[in-house]
Amino acid sequence: MGLEKVIKCIKENKRFLITTHINPEGDAIGSVIALALILKKLGKSVVVCNTDPVPRNLQFLPYSKKIKQAKEINNRFDAMFVLDCGSKDRVGLFKNGAMPMPPPIVNIDHHITNEKFGYINYIDAKATATGDIIYRLAKALKIKIDKNIATAIYTTLLTETGSFRYSNTNSGILRISAELIDAGINPWRIGQQIYETNTFQRLKLLGILLDEMETDSTGKVAWVTITSAHYAATNTTAEDVEDFINFPRSIKGVEIAVLFRESKEDLYKISFRSRGTIDVTRLALKFGGGGHKYAAGCTVKGSLNEVKEKVLQAAVEEMERKIVKKEKTLESLNP
Structure with missing residues (x-):
């Protein structure tokens, strides 16, 4: 129609x-x-x-x-x-x-x-x-x-x-x-x-971000953070960040990858990627965003520390929700 x-x-x-x-x-x-x-x-x-x-x-x-x-x-x-x-x-x-x-x-x-x-x-x-x-x-x-x-x-x-x-x-x-x-x-x-048309500056930015990449204690959530200071240090822009989230996503054992990108002071663009187990649209929707099951995003206001705390906590909760759901499914199959 x-x-x-x-x-x-x-x-x-x-x-x-x-x-x-x-x-x-x-x-x-x-x-x-x-x-x-x-x-x-x-x-x-x-x-x-x-x-x-x-x-x-x-x-x-x-x-x-x-x-x-x-x-x-x-x-x-x-x-x-x-x-x-x-x-x-x-x-x-x-x-x-x-x-x-x-x-x-x-x-x-x-x-x-x-x-x-x-x-x-x-x-x-x-x-x-x-x-x-x-x-x-x-x-x-x-x-x-x-x-x-x-x-x-x-x-x-x-x-x-x-x-x-x-x-x-x-x-x-x-x-x-x-x-x-x-x-x-x-x-x-x-x-x-x-x-295959990367600039030297873009690859310098990637190197810095990979060096600063982090994971949670379980190794199932990984993230990178990009601020205006990173752009200034490497003479790059937000355009140069395209697809960088795929690097934390590619880590063995990671289920949710997150990219925090400073849009302006106290405003961050968040990208989520899933390895196929977690529906990251649920995460994005919690913060007024949207997207696809395995690729979604949103924008969150606050300081970097505040934004990271809220978003990563939500990611961990989503992981735990999925684990509980899986356990209940197994229990129902094996009464």
């Missing part, structure tokens, strides 16, 4: 604005580019605008140089697409979370915690990536997926599955990827651009 409404909106309108969440990554950028190219093939007028720049490792993508960066946009549009964004508070173009009126909002996403803030909501929590949904939209519109669209969609799948290593990798995604390769993309070049 959601897909049919999206198609109807596209067919009945001419001018579209496309945006995504703040601090966009591969799925967000790849999705907005793929949708823009699809709409242009249909003869539509399209503007893509985000409040944050395209990350360095994604600037190789076709159309990336045409993405505008602004805090607000005053042009008139028939509809506004918001992609890969579970909450209206994370849409940079919405002032303090307030949605513009008009145009109507078309909300396309795959986060299970999506707030369904759009006039039209096409949410599929079972989709591997928002780019997966955009692929389906292209097929429904009978759009030929050329090399540029294929490159953008493949980027969403590659980054969202951790190079096809995460639990959201499935046969359908691999079949789509094969079709995208047949459309002419170069997987090696895409992977190289995304993962």
